[in-house]
Amino acid sequence: MTTTVSEQVGTAAGAVRAANHTAMSAALTASETSAVVGAVTDLAHRLPQLLEHIARPLRTADPVDYRDDRGSDPIHALRQARAALNDARDVFEALAGHLDRAHYHLGHLSPSDPEDSTVNTTKYLWRVEEVAELLGICRSRVFGLMNVGELASVKIGSSRRVPDQAVRDYVARLSEGAA
Template sequence: MTTRNTDPARHPRTAADAIRAFNHATLPTRNGPGITYPGTAYNAIGAMATLAHRLPQALDHITLALADLHNAGHLTADHGTPAQHATTTVKALREAEHLATALTDALERAHSASSPLGYCGPMDDTDDDQ
């Protein structure tokens, strides 16, 4: 359980580390692809769609926090004005929300399209892939 005293940025860092671990685990090698079975791809796409689906809300929370800090007069800036930087940040976060929604839609289409795929190649009993 998190409290307001913990660093919420640790959660996106953990997610980024998990994606990095996925990238390493699925890296194709000379011996073959990093993902052997379509069921594994299907599950991974579904999990990534879930992650992408949750991004707009997370980005909105950051936007709301910055707006609250700005409205309370609690922002300062090394150069320019806090309002300039807050406005630019919010605009970029709103754009990221729209892009995350588009990413979610694309991943959901990929998830659906990969659903009927099956495997008909040789089976390797030592393989961890599903």
């Protein structure tokens, strides 16, 4: 049995609703909060792509195939829907950036006793802006380091991400050079 996109999104909405109810009564530690924020950040990064995919058919939809029950022009309705979906995509991209920052700051917190932590808060890939903040340098310097091969990076779509290990290796090389 094949599930539809709307069924999958409905299932995801139900999962978010359940998490919301659980979070209302949960006493989360900073580490647990970091894990939750990391998962929400992942979701926020995926939503703009989903909105793009569902808006795509509206670009080529034939208005003749539709009628607007409110008496409006179907062409106008399709354009307005596309514009609203594009606005929503932009909002989710901004939201993802804010969540990235929150996750970055929470990711440095850990319980006093490492035995108390059962939550994996490792971030595997960093945005260029985050690497710049981590290293205390500007964004263009990060791009420069990537261009000359001093800092490894991967391309995801049109974006560059820096693996956590690459940041650690770069700092280790700097520390060795200073010793």
